[in-house]
Amino acid sequence: MVDILVHLHSDPETCYTIVSQVKTNHDDVYEQAVDAMCRDHLAIQVVPYTGVWTPIKYPCTFWMQSAIFWIGRKLKFHLMSGFPRMLSSTAK
Secondary structure (H helix, E strand, C coil), X not given: XXXXXXXXXXXXXXXXXXXXXXXXXXXXXXXXXXXHHHHCCCCCCCCCCCCCCCCCCCHHHHHHHHHHHHHXXXXXXXXXXXXXXXXXXXXX
């Protein structure tokens, strides 16, 4: 299973309670909480997604991946439409 970005908790208080109970020495508190929710048989719905995605763990990763995505889209557009010619009218 691949996590995209959105986790919509219909009961945020339960989510907060579980997150506050997690004990870990790593930066995976939320991931451990989601694992605990699954073990406790809380309702989880997985929705298929076929669009562009990238793993995001930290805010800087999001901004960097977003920039790469948009630059890639612009570059693809220019490659598909052809770069503007920068040649003089007399160039062959």
